[in-house]
Amino acid sequence: MTTDSSPALGRAPLRLLVPAAVAIGLLVVPVVGLVLRTPWRELPELLVEPALRQALWISVLTATAAMLLCAVLGLPLAWVLARTTFRGRGLVRGLVAVPLVMPPVVAGVALLAAFGRTGVVGGPLRDLFGVTVPFTTVAVVLAHTFVALPFFVLSVEGALRAGNPDYDSVAATLGASRWMTFRRVTLPLVLPGIGAGMLLSWARAMGEFGATITFAGNYPGTTQTMPLLIYSRLQSDPDAAYALGLVLLVFSLIVLAVLRDRWLREAPA
Amino acid sequence: MTVNARTEGLDAEVVVARPEHRLDVTLSAEPGDVVAVVGPNGSGKTTLLRAVAGLQPLSSGRISCGGRVWDDTVAGVRLSVQERRVGMVLQDILLFPHLTATDNVAFGPRSRGRTRADARRDATAWLDRLGVTDLAERRPHQLSGGQAQRVAVARALATDPLVLLLDEPLAALDVGAAMALRLELARHLAEYGGITLLVTHDAIDALTIANRVVVLDEGRIVQHGTPAEVSALPRTAHAARLVGLNVLHGQSRGSLVELVGGTELVTTTPYDGPVHVTFPPAAVALSREAGSGSARNQWRGRVGSVAPHGTVVRVHLDAAGGLIADVTAESAGRLGVAPGQEVWASVKATEVTVHAAGPVDRPARIT
Structure with a gap:
């Protein structure tokens, strides 16, 4: 740890340092535990297991699809929230944040209620097109998108708001339509924010469990993602669960490494 | 031309009522005029500029320019910013950071329908006129404040605006750069032939670039005249401090x-x-x-x-x-x-x- 940079203010008080140390322990010990508990010797054979490759493939596929869906739908929504004024904008922003605080299982139940066989959308879908969504790979993508979209929208909306709105004004005086301004000025300026939002939504989708298992089930080959596989294995073969957990941890650390400039940048002294 | 002179120029009756400020200004300018708008902070200078640009809706009033009505709250006319043919240069410069100097200047002509090649040709010609040809392929972060503001002026002029709106264009520059650009700006504005509204804090801008000075205070015009008239007999303490030179x-x-x-x-x-x-x-x-x-x-x-x-x-x-x-x-x-x-x-x-x-x-x- 760094030393106190302003010694004139006195020592950092123990009653703050001790809980801080406990917090660090709470965050670090489980990760260390996982690394220690991983059966390193059997790791190679556990990692070539077909079930893992299948689940990893589904996880990456559905998380990536959800990420792209978040970008395609979330960017326009973020723009509308950041750049237009309309009655009820505050309400819309609040609704966008609901999945952030909603228990994932409830999200899964809600998705079932909407897209299930008798749901508001699911019923007509089945009657008119013979399509059923729940317990399919599409359902996994839908569940992922539902929980990940707020991360994308709020992160990109923040990036849009952080930019100077007078860029839009200048572009308008130069004759650019709003669409052209969006395409040629706004979009390039928030590209880093979009990248971060996509990565965030991808990471959230990779870790998604509750909504997925409720809405899409846990079927190997179609809806069983990595977290669901880990959960299943923990009951039958704990060693495999630890090994799989390590794999997901590595993915998370990669995301953290990519986003380190955003999250780990020290506040200016 | 003489008969239509008033309609060719800018005629603006601008009322913007906001809880904290009220702007109530009537202003006319002829092509070729450089009107310095001076006044203390909060007097409504920037609001006036934004109203002319169409960025600030009028509470009531009428703006016409070039024989066309831009705003008329009674008749319900409100031209979009894009339709008004204004050029804007702000203190913050605001060149598009991801575009080169040339692409920044070409942005306007391109938005107004010129082909890519034509727009670039226009941009190159404007950069040349502003004396920054050698910076054409640089991006804004590679330009000094003075260079960037020259590119911004080129960008604003490249769309051939009827009204050029300059909001403290020299305020962010260091003294030397501001002095050099002030000279060039005076020259370019003389060649430009359109109407310029120049918001400034600096007496020397008002007195050396402008041919007319409008003094705003608390949203109203308290004085209007040539630089000599205003500097000789400033009517407010602020104007006296500003232009009493x-x-x-x-x-x-x-x-x-x-x-x-x-x-x-x-x-x-x-x-x-x-x-x-x-x-x-x-x-x-x-x-x-x-x-x-x-x-x-x-x-x-x-x-x-x-x-x-x-x-x-x-x-x-x-x-x-x-x-x-x-x-x-x-x-x-x-x-x-x-x-x-x-x-x-x-x-x-x-x-x-x-x-x-x-x-x-x-x-x-x-x-």
């Missing part, structure tokens, strides 16, 4: 300035070339006889008017092409200054500020 034009050689009209003036700032020199009215001392004191600049002149001005007495002289002197009531009484009387005016060389006027001298059109 003597401004003389001349040719400097070393620290001697040969003034337009034949007299000379000594400065402590050696410079070779055309200059504007400024000094505050309070720096002008009056006496009955030619003094032998430390003041090195003395002129004999006739008193034009004498009027109380705050706590002092403001005296107008016909010396050196027109001078303003602020003297205390006591010394005015002692001298017995009265219109028509001959007096000596003197200014210390140390009180004189020299501003380079550049190769193309375009003093404010003083009428």
Whole structure:
């Protein structure tokens, strides 16, 4: 740890340092535990297991699809929230944040209620097109998108708001339509924010469990993602669960490494 | 042209009612006019500019320009920003950071329907006119403040706007860069031929670039006139502080300035070339006889008017092409200054500020 940079203010008080140390322990010990508990010797054979490759493939596929869906739908929504004024904008922003605080299982139940066989959308879908969504790979993508979209929208909306709105004004005086301004000025300026939002939504989708298992089930080959596989294995073969957990941890650390400039940048002294 | 002159120019009645500020301004300008808009912070200068650009909705009023109605709250007309043909240059410069200088300037022509090649050709020509051809492929972060603002001016002019809106274009630049750009700006605005509204905090901008000055205070025009008129008789304390300056034009050689009209003036700032020199009215001392004191600049002149001005007495002289002197009531009484009387005016060389006027001298059109 760094030393106190302003010694004139006195020592950092123990009653703050001790809980801080406990917090660090709470965050670090489980990760260390996982690394220690991983059966390193059997790791190679556990990692070539077909079930893992299948689940990893589904996880990456559905998380990536959800990420792209978040970008395609979330960017326009973020723009509308950041750049237009309309009655009820505050309400819309609040609704966008609901999945952030909603228990994932409830999200899964809600998705079932909407897209299930008798749901508001699911019923007509089945009657008119013979399509059923729940317990399919599409359902996994839908569940992922539902929980990940707020991360994308709020992160990109923040990036849009952080930019100077007078860029839009200048572009308008130069004759650019709003669409052209969006395409040629706004979009390039928030590209880093979009990248971060996509990565965030991808990471959230990779870790998604509750909504997925409720809405899409846990079927190997179609809806069983990595977290669901880990959960299943923990009951039958704990060693495999630890090994799989390590794999997901590595993915998370990669995301953290990519986003380190955003999250780990020290506040200016 | 003479009949339609009023409709060719800018006619603006702008009322913007907001809880904290109210702007209520009527303003007209003809093509070729450079109107300096001055006033304290919060007086509504920027709001006026944004209203003309269409960025600020009017509470009531009417704006027309180039024979076309841009805004009319009674008739329900409100042209979009894109349809108004305005150019805007802001203090923050706001070049698009991801585009090169050329692409920034080409953005306007391209948005207005020129082909990519034509737009780039236009942009190159404008960068050339602004003297920044060699920076064409640089991105904004590779430009100095002065260079970036030149590109921003080129970008605004490249769409051939009817009205050019400059909001403190020199305020973010360091003194040297601001001085250099001020000279060029005066030249480009003279060539431009459209209407310029220039919001500024700096007296020298108002007095040397503009041919008309509008003084705003608390959302109203409190004074309107030529730079000479406003600087001679500012009606508000702010205007007095801002433009209550003597401004003389001349040719400097070393620290001697040969003034337009034949007299000379000594400065402590050696410079070779055309200059504007400024000094505050309070720096002008009056006496009955030619003094032998430390003041090195003395002129004999006739008193034009004498009027109380705050706590002092403001005296107008016909010396050196027109001078303003602020003297205390006591010394005015002692001298017995009265219109028509001959007096000596003197200014210390140390009180004189020299501003380079550049190769193309375009003093404010003083009428």
